[in-house]
Amino acid sequence: MAEIRSDEKRSPLITLAAxxxxxxxxxxxxxFKTAQRVVGIGGMPYIFLLPNLCFFGIFVIIPLFINFxxxxxxxxxxxxxxRAYVGGEQYGFLLECENHFDTSSCRxxxxxxxxxxxxxxxxxxxxFLVLFSLITALxxxxxxxxxxxxxxxxxxPVLLSPVVVALIWKWILLRDGLLxxxxxxxxxxxxxxxxxxxxxxxxxxxxxxxAHMGFYTLILLAGLQAIPPDLYEAAEMDGTSKERVFxxxxxxLLWPNMLVVIVLALIRGVQxxxxxxVLTGGGPGTATQFxxxxxxxxGFTNQVQNFGLxxxxxxxxxxxxxxxxxxxxxxxxxxxxx
Amino acid sequence: xxxxxxxxxxxxxxxxTATRGRGRLHWTDVFTYLYLFLGVVLMFGPAVWLALxxxxxxxxxxEFPPTLLPLGQIEVEVEGYDExxxxxxVTMEDGSVRQLAQIRRVGIVAQMVDPxxxxxxxxxxxxxxxxxxxxxVAVENYTDPLxxxxxxxxxxxSVIVTVVAxxxxxxxxxxxxxxxxxYEFRGRNAIMLLVIGTLMIxxxxxxxxxYLVVTELGLVNSLWAVIxxxxxxxxxxxxxxxxxxxxxxxxxxxxRMDKASEWQIYWRVVMPLxxxxxxxxxxxxxxxxxxxxxxxxxxxxxxEVYTLQIGLNAFQGExxxxxxxxxxxxxxxxxxxxxxxxxxxxxxTTGIAxxxxx
Numbered sequence: 001m002a003e004i005r006s007d008e009k010r011s012p013l014i015t016l017a018a019x020x021x022x023x024x025x026x027x028x029x030x031x032f033k034t035a036q037r038v039v040g041i042g043g044m045p046y047i048f049l050l051p052n053l054c055f056f057g058i059f060v061i062i063p064l065f066i067n068f069x070x071x072x073x074x075x076x077x078x079x080x081x082x083r084a085y086v087g088g089e090q091y092g093f094l095l096e097c098e099n100h101f102d103t104s105s106c107r108x109x110x111x112x113x114x115x116x117x118x119x120x121x122x123x124x125x126x127x128f129l130v131l132f133s134l135i136t137a138l139x140x141x142x143x144x145x146x147x148x149x150x151x152x153x154x155x156x157p158v159l160l161s162p163v164v165v166a167l168i169w170k171w172i173l174l175r176d177g178l179l180x181x182x183x184x185x186x187x188x189x190x191x192x193x194x195x196x197x198x199x200x201x202x203x204x205x206x207x208x209x210x211a212h213m214g215f216y217t218l219i220l221l222a223g224l225q226a227i228p229p230d231l232y233e234a235a236e237m238d239g240t241s242k243e244r245v246f247x248x249x250x251x252x253l254l255w256p257n258m259l260v261v262i263v264l265a266l267i268r269g270v271q272x273x274x275x276x277x278v279l280t281g282g283g284p285g286t287a288t289q290f291x292x293x294x295x296x297x298x299g300f301t302n303q304v305q306n307f308g309l310x311x312x313x314x315x316x317x318x319x320x321x322x323x324x325x326x327x328x329x330x331x332x333x334x335x336x337x338x
Numbered sequence: 339x340x341x342x343x344x345x346x347x348x349x350x351x352x353x354x355t356a357t358r359g360r361g362r363l364h365w366t367d368v369f370t371y372l373y374l375f376l377g378v379v380l381m382f383g384p385a386v387w388l389a390l391x392x393x394x395x396x397x398x399x400x401e402f403p404p405t406l407l408p409l410g411q412i413e414v415e416v417e418g419y420d421e422x423x424x425x426x427x428v429t430m431e432d433g434s435v436r437q438l439a440q441i442r443r444v445g446i447v448a449q450m451v452d453p454x455x456x457x458x459x460x461x462x463x464x465x466x467x468x469x470x471x472x473x474x475v476a477v478e479n480y481t482d483p484l485x486x487x488x489x490x491x492x493x494x495x496s497v498i499v500t501v502v503a504x505x506x507x508x509x510x511x512x513x514x515x516x517x518x519x520x521y522e523f524r525g526r527n528a529i530m531l532l533v534i535g536t537l538m539i540x541x542x543x544x545x546x547x548x549y550l551v552v553t554e555l556g557l558v559n560s561l562w563a564v565i566x567x568x569x570x571x572x573x574x575x576x577x578x579x580x581x582x583x584x585x586x587x588x589x590x591x592x593x594r595m596d597k598a599s600e601w602q603i604y605w606r607v608v609m610p611l612x613x614x615x616x617x618x619x620x621x622x623x624x625x626x627x628x629x630x631x632x633x634x635x636x637x638x639x640x641x642e643v644y645t646l647q648i649g650l651n652a653f654q655g656e657x658x659x660x661x662x663x664x665x666x667x668x669x670x671x672x673x674x675x676x677x678x679x680x681x682x683x684x685x686x687t688t689g690i691a692x693x694x695x696x
Contacts, residue, residue: 018610025605032601044600045517049529052514055570060539063547070546078550136377139370150374152683153381159675159686160385161629163647167654167668168384171391171661178387181403210381218690242366271542274631278651292542292632299546300636311546318543329534 070311090312114294122269137220155214162274197287223257256335263328392665409471426467479666492649503565504623515578563637581615618689
């Protein structure tokens with residue numbers, strides 16, 4: 001973070017903006033002064049922590065426990081006190097299959113299709129996302145004209161909202177869209193991208209890579225720039241070939257960052273929902289319906305809102321994410337230690 | 339930029355771009371520029387195409403193959419007809435080309451009329467006519483939604499959510515970060531552990547119970563339901579705390595000597611010094627809130643409280659999608675992000691590179 005700090009002189013604009021801030025601070029001060037008189041300086045950290053912990057407790061910690069409680073109950077009531085305890089029934093319902101390698105033999109086949117779709121998505125999306133991020137980072141790390149411009153080009157989709165991303169591509173992929181016009185103009189048949197399950201999955205993967213690549217490129221670029229230049233100088237003196245330099249210097253030194261990127265991409269990939277939901281709506285059929293959409297549909301859009309089932313599914317998703325997060329913490333700590 | 343040959347050889351870039359032999363291009367050089375060219379087309383192209391399309395008229399959008407620039411068919415007023423008629427270039431049987439206005443189409447025959455002599459009807463096979471077009475920007479795509487739909491309400495809701503949520507986020511997280519970085523107190527490590535441990539609990543895992551909490555608080559279909567749940571972010575606390583740890587303790591001790599209250603130390607000493615980190619969190623928070631989708635989709639079910647994203651999604655999901663409006667609204671949704679990016683690109687990229695969050 002240190003590089004952001006600057007000692008430049010304050011512009012008049014900042015001084016002007018600071019004035020109302022000062023007034024706000026002065027208005028709140030008496031409240032905290034009173035508190036300080038009561039609890040003393042030693043008690044003040046708790047006062048400062050209080051608002052944050054309240055929000056955090058109400059909207060994260062308590063829900064974590066309620067979630068588990070929900071998954072053990074049945075019925076359609078939202079309030080916990082009205083719900084009947086059913087034990088592990090919801091989990092049993094989700095996980096029961098005659099044959100676990102055939103999703104259509106499962107009682108809740110939509111759940112299993114969500115899992116298999118998510119697995120297919122994650123495998124392809126993460127692989128190509130990391131691959132293209134690496135290539136882009138390597139290229140942006142070279143001395144090229146207009147580097148800032150090109151970096152911005154690859155980065156800007158990261159800031160777009162998932163809805164905008166999906167609409168940008170939907171507009172191109174429609175039956176009468178730009179891509180089909182190009183296909184027709186070179187003499188090919190039109191393709192109905194959102195009717196063919198394989199094409200829909202392909203575009204779900206493609207669009208999510210398009211939208212997120214800039215983020216991972218940036219992390220890898222930071223990693224590349226942290227490699228000491230004298231290593232390359234030494235290699236040059238020895239007349240090492242470029243390919244060898246890449247495999248022996250660049251890749252090993254970048255590897256810790258690569259691991260972080262892979263795990264981060266996995267964590268995000270498992271939770272894919274927004275842009276694909278707007279792009280394909282999960283269709284055709286259930287071809288691009290993923291885990292999160294299953295939870296969303298089960299809990300919030302189906303005629304019978306099955307909160308218990310949705311909770312059970314999200315507990316299972318939570319377990320997967322927990323394992324991935326532990327991996328990430330482990331990987332990050334190893335990277336930061338050197 | 340002093341690009342002398344010596345410095346070039348000494349830097350990493352210089353090494354990587356050094357060409358083999360004299361002036362001969364290595365395959366990687368060719369690949370680099372090919373990749374960058376394709377990158378620009380693929381990353382920028384779709385957004386540019388969307389923006390161009392958003393200026394086309396409704397009939398212009400239906401054309402296949404689509405035209406690059408927004409072209410509109412010319413409409414003419416013809417005496418004796420209430421509605422303005424569409425103008426076509428028609429190839430007549432003798433091979434001459436005339437500009438005729440179309441009255442109606444019956445199967446494969448179009449009944450047309452010359453605007454100059456409105457009494458004479460001419461029947462023309464439809465494959466003999468092409469639309470007469472001119473460059474026209476359909477500004478109505480942008481102005482109509484303002485009047486006809488709740489578009490302004492959506493915009494207003496999005497702005498309220500983004501501004502209020504960001505202010506709340508900055509305040510409560512910086513207060514917590516201040517407590518965790520400046521004081522030694524019992525339970526500090528436990529709370530830090532809690533913060534790190536929950537750094538990655540995404541909303542996707544606790545959708546149902548948070549919905550229950552929001553319902554119990556009576557907040558469903560109010561903007562507070564979107565603002566409050568994400569306000570306390572462990573990521574924010576963590577980011578700010580790491581920065582505040584670098585603030586010299588002497589400054590705080592000096593302020594205490596001057597009988598400043600703890601709040602004053604926080605507000606007048608620590609906050610101004612932590613501004614760079616606060617700015618990064620502010621930018622992130624604005625991005626998160628402006629682009630938020632899944633959670634608002636669940637708690638906002640009435641169109642008066644829709645944010646832009648939810649409104650856009652509702653419009654694009656209709657049976658007869660009015661693409662000319664959807665495209666224009668998408669462009670409007672996109673503009674704030676582009677503006678923020680143009681001015682704060684450096685801040686955003688350094689923020690992401692140094693914190694690894696998005």
